[in-house]
Each structure stands twice: as C-alpha cells, then as structure tokens.
Amino acid sequence: MSATAENYRGYNFAYLDEQTKRMIRRAILKAIAIPGYQVPFASREMPMPYGWGTGGVQVTAAILGPDDILKVIDQGADDTTNAVSIRQFFEKTAGVQTTTETGKATIIQTRHRIPEATLQDHQVLVYQVPIPEPLRFLEPRETETRTMHALAEYGLMHVKLYEDIAQHGHIAKTYDYPVLVAERYVMAPSPIPKFDNPKMHQSGALQLFGAGREKRIYAIPPHTEVVSLDFEDHPFEPTKFTEPCALCGALDSYLDEVITDDKGGRMFVCSDTHHCESRRAEGHVGALGTPITPVTEAAE
Amino acid sequence: MNDPLLVVEGLAKSYGGRMGCADVSFTLEPGEVLAIVGESGSGKTTLLNLISGQLPPDQGRVAYRMRDGALRNILDLTEAERRFLARTDWGFVHQDARNGLRMGVSAGGNIGERLMGIGDRHYGKIRDVALNWLDRVEIDPARIDDKPGQFSGGMRQRLQIARNLVTNPRLVFMDEPTGGLDVSVQARLLDLIRGLVAELGLAVVLVTHDLAVARLLSHRILVMKGGYVIEAGLTDRVLDDPQEAYTQLLVSSVLAA
Numbered sequence: 001m002s003a004t005a006e007n008y009r010g011y012n013f014a015y016l017d018e019q020t021k022r023m024i025r026r027a028i029l030k031a032i033a034i035p036g037y038q039v040p041f042a043s044r045e046m047p048m049p050y051g052w053g054t055g056g057v058q059v060t061a062a063i064l065g066p067d068d069i070l071k072v073i074d075q076g077a078d079d080t081t082n083a084v085s086i087r088q089f090f091e092k093t094a095g096v097q098t099t100t101e102t103g104k105a106t107i108i109q110t111r112h113r114i115p116e117a118t119l120q121d122h123q124v125l126v127y128q129v130p131i132p133e134p135l136r137f138l139e140p141r142e143t144e145t146r147t148m149h150a151l152a153e154y155g156l157m158h159v160k161l162y163e164d165i166a167q168h169g170h171i172a173k174t175y176d177y178p179v180l181v182a183e184r185y186v187m188a189p190s191p192i193p194k195f196d197n198p199k200m201h202q203s204g205a206l207q208l209f210g211a212g213r214e215k216r217i218y219a220i221p222p223h224t225e226v227v228s229l230d231f232e233d234h235p236f237e238p239t240k241f242t243e244p245c246a247l248c249g250a251l252d253s254y255l256d257e258v259i260t261d262d263k264g265g266r267m268f269v270c271s272d273t274h275h276c277e278s279r280r281a282e283g284h285v286g287a288l289g290t291p292i293t294p295v296t297e298a299a300e
Numbered sequence: 301m302n303d304p305l306l307v308v309e310g311l312a313k314s315y316g317g318r319m320g321c322a323d324v325s326f327t328l329e330p331g332e333v334l335a336i337v338g339e340s341g342s343g344k345t346t347l348l349n350l351i352s353g354q355l356p357p358d359q360g361r362v363a364y365r366m367r368d369g370a371l372r373n374i375l376d377l378t379e380a381e382r383r384f385l386a387r388t389d390w391g392f393v394h395q396d397a398r399n400g401l402r403m404g405v406s407a408g409g410n411i412g413e414r415l416m417g418i419g420d421r422h423y424g425k426i427r428d429v430a431l432n433w434l435d436r437v438e439i440d441p442a443r444i445d446d447k448p449g450q451f452s453g454g455m456r457q458r459l460q461i462a463r464n465l466v467t468n469p470r471l472v473f474m475d476e477p478t479g480g481l482d483v484s485v486q487a488r489l490l491d492l493i494r495g496l497v498a499e500l501g502l503a504v505v506l507v508t509h510d511l512a513v514a515r516l517l518s519h520r521i522l523v524m525k526g527g528y529v530i531e532a533g534l535t536d537r538v539l540d541d542p543q544e545a546y547t548q549l550l551v552s553s554v555l556a557a
C-alpha cells in the first residue's frame with residue numbers, strides 16, 4: 001500500500017464496497033448485452049460533486065483491478081483539475097498505477113473526448129455522461145421516451161436534426177451527436193465532439209458510459225456498428241480542421257483554440273495532449289512549435 | 301356497400317362504479333363521417349378514447365380493417381402495432397392544438413414528424429411535402445419555419461390537421477375540432493375539413509356538442525345521454541325529425557340560441 005493510500009485506510013479497494021461494485025457490474029453486463037440500451041442503476045454518493053463525473057468514477061471503480069493502469073482525461077488533457085483529481089482519487093483509494101500514455105492504459109476514463117490513438121481490444125474507455133437520454137430535448141416525459149426506445153420509434157431524433165437544418169441550413173449539432181448502436185438503440189455519446197463519432201464505430205475497446213446524477217449505465221461492446229444519424233441529402237460529416245496543429249503539425253487530430261497572449265494572439269493545438277506530446281517527441285514540429293530534442297542527441 | 305372500416309360492438313366502460321358509457325355498437329364505412337353528439341358528461345369523450353385505443357374497455361370490441369384487409373380487434377394489437385397504426389393510418393385532431401402539436405418544433409417539423417417516423421430520410425423531400433400541406437390547409441408556406449406559438453388558433457388547428465393527414469390516414473378522430481374558436485374562424489375551418497374529407501375520402505369519428513358542426517360535417521349521428529346511445533341515424537333525419545324527447549330538446553335549444 002502506498003503512502004497516499006494510507007490516507008484512505010478504512011475504505012474498500014477503489015472506494016466502493018464489494019456489494020455496490022457487484023450491483024454496478026451487473027448493470028454493466030446487462031448494458032454490454034444490450035448495446036446502446038440505458039440500464040438503470042442505484043448510483044451512489046461519491047466524494048465529489050455531480051458534474052465531476054461521478055457516473056464514470058463509479059463505473060471505473062467497479063471494473064478496476066490492482067493490475068490495471070489508469071489514464072484520466074478531461075477535454076483530451078491529462079492535466080486539468082477534473083482529470084487530476086479523479087486520477088488522484090484512484091491512486092489513493094486503489095493504489096493503481098496511472099499513466100498519461102494512451103497505449104499503456106488498460107482503462108481510460110474520459111470527459112468530452114476520445115483519444116486520437118486507435119484504442120485496442122485490451123482497453124476499456126469509460127465516459128462521464130451528464131445527460132444520457134438523447135430524446136430528452138423533444139420529449140421530456142420519461143415514460144414516453146422509454147416506450148420510444150422499447151419500440152425503436154426514433155422519428156423524433158430526425159425531427160431534431162430537421163429543425164437544425166431548417167434553422168441553420170445544416171445539422172448544427174457538433175457535440176453529443178446522436179448515434180444508432182448495432183442497428184437498434186439510439187444513444188447519446190456524451191458531449192464528445194462529433195469529430196470523435198467515427199472512432200466509436202467498430203472500436204476494439206469496450207466503451208462504457210456512466211451517468212451518475214441520472215443513474216444510467218450503457219455500453220458499446222468491442223467491434224460494434226455505430227452510425228451517426230443523418231439525412232440522405234444532409235449526410236453526417238465529422239468536423240474538419242483547415243490548419244494543422246501549431247505545435248506538432250498534426251492534420252488529423254481535434255484542435256482546441258488557445259489564447260497565447262493578451263494581444264489577441266491565438267493558435268490551434270491538439271486537444272489530446274498526450275497525442276501532441278508523443279508526436280513532438282517523434283520529431284514532428286508545427287508552425288509555432290519548437291523541436292523537442294532528446295538529451296542524448298543534444299549533447300552531440 | 302363496402303366492408304366496414306370500423307366495427308364497434310357492445311362497448312362499456314365505467315370508472316370506479318360511475319358509468320362512462322355502456323352498450324355502444326356501430327359500424328363506420330370507409331369515407332363516412334360519424335358525429336357523436338351530446339352534452340358534457342354524456343360519455344362521448346369516453347367513447348372516443350375507447351374506439352381510438354387510448355382507453356381499454358371493460359366490455360366489448362373495437363375492430364379495425366387494416367390496410368391488408370383483415371379486420372382486427374385493436375385490443376389484440378401489440379403496443380408497437382397500435383402506435384404504428386395511430387401515427388400512420390389514423391389521425392387524431394384535439395380540441396386544444398397544444399395537445400396535438402409539438403409547440404417547440406416548427407410547422408415544417410410538425411408536419412414532417414410522421415414521415416420521419418416511418419423512415420423518410422430525405423430532408424428536401426420531407427420539406428417539399430410540408431410546404432405542399434401548408435398550402436393545402438391554407439397556411440402561407442413562407443411560415444414553414446415558424447413555431448405554432450406564432451400562429452393564431454385557427455391556423456394551429458389547420459396545422460394539426462396537416463400534421464395528421466400527411467401519411468394519408470383512412471380514419472381520423474376529431475374531438476371538438478372547432479371548439480373555442482371564433483365563429484368566423486370556425487366557419488373557415490369547417491369548410492376546410494369538409495373539403496379535405498371529401499377530397500381524400502376520409503372516414504371521421506367526430507365528437508362535438510355543437511349540432512351545427514355535426515350537421516355540416518357528418519353523414520350520420522349518434523346522440524348520447526348518460527353513457528348510452530339514445531338515438532342514431534342519418535344526420536338530416538335525426539336533426540330534422542328527432543324521435544327522442546332528449547334529441548328534440550337538444551335540437552330546439554340550438555334553434556333557440
């Protein structure tokens with residue numbers, strides 16, 4: 001047991017008691033068995049406020065083992081307050097190894113992004129979900145949305161997209177863009193950018209979604225068809241960036257706008273910080289980046 | 301005579317001892333407009349909810365001729381089948397348009413919903429159909445992106461009708477469709493309904509307390525009182541030569557008003 005884990009002495013491994021974990025695992029198994037279906041679960045109070053990913057934290061706690069290597073990202077970054085505090089929570093309560101390297105992690109808990117590196121079969125991606133119900137926007141009655149899911153009555157999702165096109169001339173939804181999972185359930189992918197939607201399709205990793213306040217868990221099993229909803233004459237299009245990352249020159253990653261000074265200076269950089277760093281370590285340099293030279297080579 | 305579209309036999313419903321309606325039987329032919337008239341509390345709304353499958357009866361049967369020609373008891377349909385029927389082959393026009401429209405969705409989206417519900421996935425085509433239907437119910441097609449809240453009461457009713465008719469239903473239930481509207485607005489709406497019903501060959505079950513509405517729209521009338529049908533017949537016959545004392549009273553009160 002590490003020194004920090006001492007502080008949490010008296011807590012069970014990964015904070016939750018075994019009975020609660022079993023209950024959550026049962027919900028997860030059901031969710032995997034019915035891809036895209038929202039399984040209710042008895043969400044527990046966690047030592048952090050809702051909105052800080054309590055749903056994702058409970059899912060991670062339920063599947064975490066001592067040999068797992070955990071990565072936590074928020075908006076693609078490992079170093080935001082939210083990501084750091086969740087990572088520290090599991091370092092303290094489970095004493096597990098953590099990493100910022102996507103390829104090394106066995107479990108990745110995320111808010112708002114899917115890593116750029118293609119996830120593999122041995123990995124689990126755990127999403128923090130604020131609003132699990134994709135039909136909520138147009139149909140506030142839960143009894144009705146449940147029936148709509150049960151009967152696969154999803155015309156309303158297209159009404160929502162229709163309204164977007166009527167108002168903006170195109171489907172304006174750029175985050176939490178609805179998908180059809182395994183040709184059956186319409187699912188909210190949580191507020192990831194639609195740029196990430198294609199990564200959910202046929203992913204090797206198991207994808208688990210936890211909504212704490214709304215008490216729902218859902219899943220996409222590995223190698224499952226995930227299709228973004230659209231119209232024949234307004235097909236789904238992932239966001240495309242016209243310029244490369246200013247630091248690593250990547251052309252195919254999701255970019256965030258960063259203000260560089262108080263004179264209106266700005267640049268676009270990878271939101272996946274690990275992706276950007278590893279590209280720079282490989283020698284890729286963007287327009288505003290500086291080469292990262294390994295120490296041994298610098299000495300020559 | 302055609303095979304009947306709707307066959308109602310021995311329907312009864314009570315609410316905790318209080319009778320909603322009892323012993324109601326009738327048939328409805330394709331293209332026929334039947335008015336169910338009576339005062340409030342007569343059981344006409346209960347009956348409408350029973351035959352439209354929104355309320356299970358205590359006794360009796362409601363059989364509907366499906367598009368494949370088979371007559372099926374609507375209570376034997378799965379929920380999925382019943383809901384599919386309700387949003388394709390049936391329509392329901394509510395007195396309060398807010399119950400029949402999505403107030404947060406544009407006129408075009410309201411009309412297009414049923415099309416998207418049956419799998420239409422071409423925005424341009426859905427929009428063309430919506431534009432055409434707005435025109436048919438005498439709403440300026442330029443208002444296609446406006447929400448129902450920006451419409452007058454009469455326009456909302458016309459939008460509700462368009463939203464229902466877009467899938468070419470064969471049977472439309474109407475619950476006091478002109479209730480609460482000004483007389484001149486009512487007259488225009490009745491003209492529109494009458495024209496569409498004739499043009500599309502719609503069968504309609506119309507619930508109204510207004511005998512003038514029944515006279516203008518319906519072929520046949522059921523008069524209800526205390527949960528029972530007390531008089532039934534061709535509209536002109538019932539209204540011009542009522543047999544029951546209660547019907548005579550209803551007719552004379554309209555004349556006196």
Ligand SMILES: [Zn+2]
Nearest residue numbers: 245248270276
């Ligand atoms: Zn980069």
